[in-house]
Amino acid sequence: MREKLIVEGLSHHYPDEYTGMDVHALDNVSFKVHEGEFAAVVGPSGCGKSTLLNILAGLLPHKVGSVRVDGTEVKGPGPDRGVVFQEHAILPWRTVSRNIGHGLEIQGVPAAERNRRVQEFVDMVGLTGFEGRYPHELSGGMKQRVALARTLCANPVVMLMDEPFAAVDAQTRITLQEELNRIAIATRKTILFITHNVDEAAFLGDRCFIFTRRPGRLKATVKINLPREARQWKNAAADPAFNRARDEILAMVREEVRDGDG
């Protein structure tokens, strides 16, 4: 299986805006994500997860270490790495369909083809009928679906997701997780998913990368053996292997949090 995303020896420092002191965000991080794999990154707050994502997305330059997507070194943001942000970031002055099609618009895809593809993704994320609505008319969960559809529609090589369900209520969150899983299976996308929620990481990920608290290092990798097609919450909650893996991850994350609090 090809490796879509290769991170080697990535370290990152930055000066704090207020005090000028140096913050060591990431320390010698290395991992690989295979084609079609769903990789979950989980760790305590402040462990550098978001910094990692910003570097992978090309929004933050990296000086130490290498980040390669499909063999090419990452230099800046681009459509090959699609990002779903925590605050969804869909433009409030565009309708649902115009937002979803924005990536294609930028790529210069002609209108007819674009509309066809947009409709495909509107249906895929379950927003049929809402094409003409504006974001402020939608709920938080629906906005996140638009963000997801927009990224998918632009057909990136790798999808980066930064705690996309953090701001959504618990019920919607569970629904969105199951839907994301379904979509990931259907599109066979390579996904890197950041979260601080251990349940979410275990439910969605093929492999979970556990990070230490600052400076963020890769503490461990846990493989989740439950087949993706079988992942629904009612199944997972009952499966003993799943629960064991989840508990393992939880224990490790707890370690980091506890140590941090001294």
Added chain:
Amino acid sequence: MATASAPAASSRQGPRTLRFPRLHRFLHKGGLELACVLLGGLALWALVSHVIPRPDRYLPSPGTVVYSSFDMLWKGLLPEFIWNTIWRLLIGSGLGILVGIPFGILLGLNRMVSDMFYPILNFFQSIAGIALLPVVMIWWGSSEQTVIFVILYTCLFPIAFNVLVGVRSIPRIYVNALRTLGASRLRIVRDVILPGALPSIATGLRLGIGFAWRAVIAGEMLAGQQGLGWMIFTAQQVDLTAQVILGMAMIGLLWIVLDRYLLRPLEVDTIQRWGLVQR
């Protein structure tokens, strides 16, 4: 989920239909009080002007004012003055807008640049155009040019300033989202900056044109160019107080029309349409 179907036929709520629904609405929304105040005010006015000595100079009666307005209309003077004033406002503020908006956007794009220019734009915004009028009069004397330049200045800084702030307050996340979709700088300006700054542009416009309106009146008074401001100024000097009051009423009316039916709807419309909350 289907969207709303064709709108229902004109509503006939309840068994009783009002014969004059608009009149009813007007009365209910305070129209009654408004009518009372207007009539009462007019009556008081007429009474006062009847009682005081030399009403022609101090407070001409409503009737005299109305008569004088017909007189000026018939002579074709009033429309000409109104047109002159509006035309000056349009040219001056038009130029101010044309320069101010791009200026504000350019300055707002880069964080360091906008931090640099924020205080100085604020400073110039606070020196009213009117204060600048004597300076410009030394340069160019009492001319059309003088007044239009002052209007331009008065309009430019509020607009540039508001646009700058508007561009800066567009959440960075939108720009980042477009960057990850592969958008070029130009595209980002087109798809994110311009629409995102539109509410601030509308606010800046409203402010700028408000200031410009005052500036044009004052400019006409001081620089002697024919128009509404000039009309009331010269009328006062020859004791034609009825004309003064007429002019004031015209000025007020014009501004209300301009603000209520043009500027404010523009501002509210852009903000409401995108569900953005105003600062």
Added chain:
Amino acid sequence: MNAAASALALERVGLDRRRLRRIGLGAIPFFLLLSLWQLNTYMGWLKPIYIPPLGSVVSAIFTLQEGCPGLWAVLTMNESCLFTSHVLSSMGRVGLGLAVGVPLGIGLGLLAGMSRRLGNAMEPLGVFANAISGIAWVPLAIVWFGVGWMTTLFILLNTVFWLVFFNTLLGVRGVPRTFENSVLTLGGGRRHVIFQVYLPGALPSIVTGVRMSMGFGWRALIAAEMIGGNKGLGFMIFVSAGEYKVEEVFLGVLFIGIIWMITDRTILVPLEKWTIERWGLVWRPS
């Protein structure tokens, strides 16, 4: 001294790196402008009648103050202290206008906001009065009060009152009914309702109104002084312009800007910070 210690030291003075950076950056265009100004005088691009030398503008202060006997004369606005008497005269009028106009505006605005009838009656009046911008009142004011301080004060009062009134009215209207009801059910009377519900609730709008009225009022005052006054900064620059004394005009204009900025910074922004930002009613971008 390492970075952390110096940062802490600065913080104690109330500055942090960000604020320093911003102040430093913001000063650059001013320095550029002043340098350009001096350069112009040196190179002679524009004649001194258009852009007077910076030095002459500063020395104009002293020229104007020549006949001035001393500090006491300055404070009593003695006529021979030309410059200071004009500045203080304008500022004094602003102070007076605010001291009278703001409480009146708030008071009537509160009443009009709470009573629907009164509000409906006075609101259109307020709209219209605001629309006839302060300057348009000048000729009529001259008819009634003649050229002088009464006219200028009247214009200022007019502008301030209607703006504060209108904003207070809107602010009171925007206070949810449930607040009044809750105070009433706690046993409060009319006085409590006014001072504990509507006044604080309308405070953001009131502060906005005060801020606007100062801005518009200051402009209206300068204009009124030019057209119908006989004392004050506006009058001074108008007269100096007539005598082609460019440096005095520049001086006056600069001072108008400086005074406004100082007022804004030292009174209004802290006022806003102290009342509405403290209560989380205003969103400020960082």
